[in-house]
Amino acid sequence: MRxxxxxxxxxxxxPPRCGLxxxxxxxxxxxECVADMHSNGSPAAPVPLVDRCWVRFDYTARAAQAxxxxxxxxxxxxxxxxxxxxxxxxxxVLGDFDAVVPVxxxxxxxxxxxxxxxxxxxxxxxCRVDLSVLRRIKRTRPQVGLSxxxxxxxxxxxxxARNVKxxxxxxxDDVITSGATMTACADALRKAGARVVSAxxxxxxxxxx
Ligand SMILES: [Zn+2]
Numbered sequence: 001m002r003x004x005x006x007x008x009x010x011x012x013x014x015p016p017r018c019g020l021x022x023x024x025x026x027x028x029x030x031x032e033c034v035a036d037m038h039s040n041g042s043p044a045a046p047v048p049l050v051d052r053c054w055v056r057f058d059y060t061a062r063a064a065q066a067x068x069x070x071x072x073x074x075x076x077x078x079x080x081x082x083x084x085x086x087x088x089x090x091x092x093v094l095g096d097f098d099a100v101v102p103v104x105x106x107x108x109x110x111x112x113x114x115x116x117x118x119x120x121x122x123x124x125x126x127c128r129v130d131l132s133v134l135r136r137i138k139r140t141r142p143q144v145g146l147s148x149x150x151x152x153x154x155x156x157x158x159x160x161a162r163n164v165k166x167x168x169x170x171x172x173d174d175v176i177t178s179g180a181t182m183t184a185c186a187d188a189l190r191k192a193g194a195r196v197v198s199a200x201x202x203x204x205x206x207x208x209x
Contacts, residue, residue, distance in 0.1 A: 079120025
């Protein structure tokens with residue numbers, strides 16, 4: 001009872017707010033902001049080495065803001081909430097995979113950020129999320145402004161996978177832009193024996209546009 005009273009008092013002093021529009025009431029994201037995230041549908045162009053690709057939202061407006069709030073402002077409570085939207089997109093096919101693998105960030109990046117946003121999306125998913133499959137072993141420069149060929153070359157040797165012979169893997173990431181990161185991950189996984197590699201991203205730009 002005492003704890004509840006303290007919680008009520010804190011709510012009065014610091015009322016809970018939507019993490020996106022700042023309105024008082026519904027953290028981490030209010031229904032209006034969620035309604036303002038636009039469905040993407042599948043990417044227009046296939047991603048090399050990736051069997052299928054699901055994308056939940058266009059990387060615009062509220063969805064892009066949500067990713068930035070999660071990743072750069074470290075509003076980690078947004079991760080599992082946003083992840084549920086992605087889960088709704090892939091729930092029907094989860095059983096087709098042996099493991100869900102969040103796209104890893106480099107250890108130095110993890111130290112800077114304190115968490116991996118891709119991993120935070122998969123918190124609470126009713127399946128095997130395996131963080132031991134894939135590692136990011138090379139710290140790469142930012143991909144922004146690079147051509148597709150430069151992106152692929154930048155990511156050459158960036159990922160290393162343990163033996164996953166015959167496995168079906170679903171990669172998960174927050175954003176898919178050119179698809180180069182997913183291709184680099186899929187390359188490492190296929191070299192480690194993966195039979196199927198598909199990908200799911202919370203946000204995506206329309207590939208091939
Ligand atoms: Zn809001």
